Amino acid sequence: MFDRSGGRGVGVGRVGACAALGVLLATTSLSSSRAWAAGSESEAGDAGSAKVEEIVVTARKRAERAQDVPIAITAIAGRALRDGEHLRIEDLNQFAPSANIVIPSPHQTSFAIRGIGSNPGNDGLEQSAGLFLDGVYLGRPGMAATDLSDINQIELLRGPQGTLFGKNTTAGALNITTAAPSFTPQFTGQASFGNYDYRQFQGTVSGPLIGDVLAGRLTAYKTMREGPVRDVTTGTRLNGVDRQGVRGQLLYQPDDGFSVRLIGELHYEGDTNGATLINSMGATPAAFQAKLAAAGAAIAVDPDGLTTATNDPTLIKTRQAAISAEVNWKVGELTLTSITAYRNWFYSSYSDVDGSNKSILNAGYSVRDNQFSQELRAATPKGGRIEAVAGAYYFRQNLEMDQITQYGPQAASYLSGIPDALLPTYARFSPALATLMAYNNSRWDIWATPETRSYALFAQATWRIDPQWALTAGLRETYETKSERVWRPNPTNVFTGQPSAALAFATYPSTRVEISNWAPSGVLTLDYKPKPDVMVYATLSRGQKAGGVNATVPGPLGADSLKVRPEVATSFELGVKSQLFDKRLQLNVDLFDTGVDDYQATYIATPAGGGSSVQLLTNVGRVRTRGVEVEATAAPVAGLSLSVAASYNDANYASYPNAPCPAEAPAGQASCDLSGRPVAGAPRWIVNLGGAYEHDLGAGLQGFVGGSYSWRSSYYGYLDNSAFVRVDAYGLLNLNLGVRSRTGWQVSVWGKNLLDEHYVGSYLNFGSLLPGVYVPYFGDPRTYGVTLRASF
Numbered sequence: 001m002f003d004r005s006g007g008r009g010v011g012v013g014r015v016g017a018c019a020a021l022g023v024l025l026a027t028t029s030l031s032s033s034r035a036w037a038a039g040s041e042s043e044a045g046d047a048g049s050a051k052v053e054e055i056v057v058t059a060r061k062r063a064e065r066a067q068d069v070p071i072a073i074t075a076i077a078g079r080a081l082r083d084g085e086h087l088r089i090e091d092l093n094q095f096a097p098s099a100n101i102v103i104p105s106p107h108q109t110s111f112a113i114r115g116i117g118s119n120p121g122n123d124g125l126e127q128s129a130g131l132f133l134d135g136v137y138l139g140r141p142g143m144a145a146t147d148l149s150d151i152n153q154i155e156l157l158r159g160p161q162g163t164l165f166g167k168n169t170t171a172g173a174l175n176i177t178t179a180a181p182s183f184t185p186q187f188t189g190q191a192s193f194g195n196y197d198y199r200q201f202q203g204t205v206s207g208p209l210i211g212d213v214l215a216g217r218l219t220a221y222k223t224m225r226e227g228p229v230r231d232v233t234t235g236t237r238l239n240g241v242d243r244q245g246v247r248g249q250l251l252y253q254p255d256d257g258f259s260v261r262l263i264g265e266l267h268y269e270g271d272t273n274g275a276t277l278i279n280s281m282g283a284t285p286a287a288f289q290a291k292l293a294a295a296g297a298a299i300a301v302d303p304d305g306l307t308t309a310t311n312d313p314t315l316i317k318t319r320q321a322a323i324s325a326e327v328n329w330k331v332g333e334l335t336l337t338s339i340t341a342y343r344n345w346f347y348s349s350y351s352d353v354d355g356s357n358k359s360i361l362n363a364g365y366s367v368r369d370n371q372f373s374q375e376l377r378a379a380t381p382k383g384g385r386i387e388a389v390a391g392a393y394y395f396r397q398n399l400e401m402d403q404i405t406q407y408g409p410q411a412a413s414y415l416s417g418i419p420d421a422l423l424p425t426y427a428r429f430s431p432a433l434a435t436l437m438a439y440n441n442s443r444w445d446i447w448a449t450p451e452t453r454s455y456a457l458f459a460q461a462t463w464r465i466d467p468q469w470a471l472t473a474g475l476r477e478t479y480e481t482k483s484e485r486v487w488r489p490n491p492t493n494v495f496t497g498q499p500s501a502a503l504a505f506a507t508y509p510s511t512r513v514e515i516s517n518w519a520p521s522g523v524l525t526l527d528y529k530p531k532p533d534v535m536v537y538a539t540l541s542r543g544q545k546a547g548g549v550n551a552t553v554p555g556p557l558g559a560d561s562l563k564v565r566p567e568v569a570t571s572f573e574l575g576v577k578s579q580l581f582d583k584r585l586q587l588n589v590d591l592f593d594t595g596v597d598d599y600q601a602t603y604i605a606t607p608a609g610g611g612s613s614v615q616l617l618t619n620v621g622r623v624r625t626r627g628v629e630v631e632a633t634a635a636p637v638a639g640l641s642l643s644v645a646a647s648y649n650d651a652n653y654a655s656y657p658n659a660p661c662p663a664e665a666p667a668g669q670a671s672c673d674l675s676g677r678p679v680a681g682a683p684r685w686i687v688n689l690g691g692a693y694e695h696d697l698g699a700g701l702q703g704f705v706g707g708s709y710s711w712r713s714s715y716y717g718y719l720d721n722s723a724f725v726r727v728d729a730y731g732l733l734n735l736n737l738g739v740r741s742r743t744g745w746q747v748s749v750w751g752k753n754l755l756d757e758h759y760v761g762s763y764l765n766f767g768s769l770l771p772g773v774y775v776p777y778f779g780d781p782r783t784y785g786v787t788l789r790a791s792f
Helices: 016-020 030-038 041-047 078-083 089-094 286-294 411-416 420-427 431-439 501-506
Strands: 073-077 099-102 110-113 129-133 151-158 172-178 186-194 198-210 214-225 229-231 241-255 258-271 315-331 334-352 361-379 386-407 442-448 451-464 469-488 508-531 534-545 567-580 585-605 614-634 640-655 685-698 701-712 730-741 745-752 760-765 774-778 783-791
Touching: 073 078, 078 151, 089 099, 089 701, 110 129, 286 411, 411 420, 411 431, 420 431, 431 501, 442 501
Parallel strands: 129 172
Antiparallel strands: 073 151, 099 110, 151 172, 186 198, 186 783, 198 214, 214 241, 241 258, 258 315, 315 334, 334 361, 361 386, 386 442, 386 451, 442 469, 451 469, 469 508, 508 534, 534 567, 567 585, 585 614, 614 640, 640 685, 685 701, 701 730, 730 745, 745 783, 760 774
């Protein structure tokens, strides 16, 4: 249910949530700030007393103190996101241990927890770490790659999930909740300005529409930023941002026992992200560099990732529309919940992927995703000897995909290594060269239509044996089917649209691929409270992610080679949660050991018959990840908060004998053994330090200052563990300071990555176009600006 101020029934997890989870606190608790804003100066001292704020989460589908939940969980309040200018999903890297989120583009979203799930987008199956928005599972991780606008709270759950959430996952779950409509009139508006011509505007209005029965909420945002990358060929700026969106809500609540919340969303994005950057020529053979010279092509190699030589435009467009309805109804002792949702997501990209100043190869990708989900749950009251949740879940997803390869007028010259002026003469005496000339100005499409149907029953119950001991058990059974049709028509000429007879060999007829599987999951947890503010827990869990089908033309092994087996994770966790020194210190520690069988990993391959390289998923034999996570928050004096969130994660391929070889491997070596080697995308060490201080300035003003430093050790940025994809250790320093008034206005200045680290998040193999080269995805350089905010 919702309270009359628009929040969920027992609170929403205030800014103390951030501190308790080792993040930058731009202010102290939200409740403290509101008390200060509304009360006298003497009240401010009481409101800002030196205690770590209590955090309320809904990780187990009921409102509970985070310290009472035997799960490794990080909760982040929306206010902390706003005050620290953390407005993108990848900013969560600076909040939580064991998280590594990389988003080069909405389609290439990589979201890993404890080293599991670091795979760029593949539309043939779901991600290892589940994303949920207002209780709705997002079938594509790129659906969350929007501005974090009007957020109430974010909860990051680590370890296999599924006995409570709508979709089963193997790595964990990110649960995002937006602010609900309020029955008290509210308005919040803000404008931010920064370097790279950064401009962002957000606004929210909420209040009653019909007495105390119907309330509404409307949120809109617009973000623009010039790209930090300069194209030395065209003089344009790339990797810029231009996105906007609107979210409207209605809350109908005639009494405390019944509520209906309707949410509608529209988002649009038109960016120049995805520019091909090259920071090293890697192990590119001299023969291929000679081919570039034959085509008159030059590549800009920039270790800092700020320049490129591409001569064709780069553009990414994303559109999504969604609607959901959440109904809560108290029937006797039970609370019944229904969540019905539909979402349409469209993504398209087109870019110059050869990285040179000549028109050799462009690539495009488009996907249209239509998903529908229905979740039904029944929950017993909180506080009983037995607390239980049971439910059923249905998920349907239909996709239409087109992978585009477009060869330019210099393609044949590059592929053959013969200058353009000589090619026609040579082609008269060589049928092979004549075929290569047909590649010029040709377009190749691979079409695929994956479909998913998922059905599940789940239940979880907690038995409170006595005031100190509790036992939690949960089960889930999922049946899932996936199918697709994939085909490639005869390549066509881009100017005439006519099929090319010389390239007819590349045609691939329509082929249907199907898989289905049962996926049991479960959890067993025993927790013990030796003291009211100390809890020790042990958890054994199993999660399974469904298999999938690769959306490309199959190779020599036929359609069965497109199938990917399910990913199964078995995890053991031992943890302690504590509040010490009269709640001035909160300390949480957990140890974890997870084994993943048939881990699903991404690699690069060239489709049968030719065309540009595509991303494929395969099963790694086994992955093991072990480590420790520490989250601590201290409130030594009123107004001051210090925090740390750190993790050590030893993630290795326990068995991977047939891995792809790195670029520096001997020519002709078909596979390499990566058993015992580190898992890609998994830093061994992550340390997040944060601190904040706020103080009454008098005259109705309050000053605040905050800072954070997020550091991660080196790791491999691509599956094959090449020396060329080794990401160096880096740290990001963020600072902000400002002043707020009791009348509701606030001014702050901020800076992110103030040390101007030029760091890489991940790499992608350049494939057959330029063997030995890996394309880096750089993070943002130093940014800074000012934010003006008003609310009443």
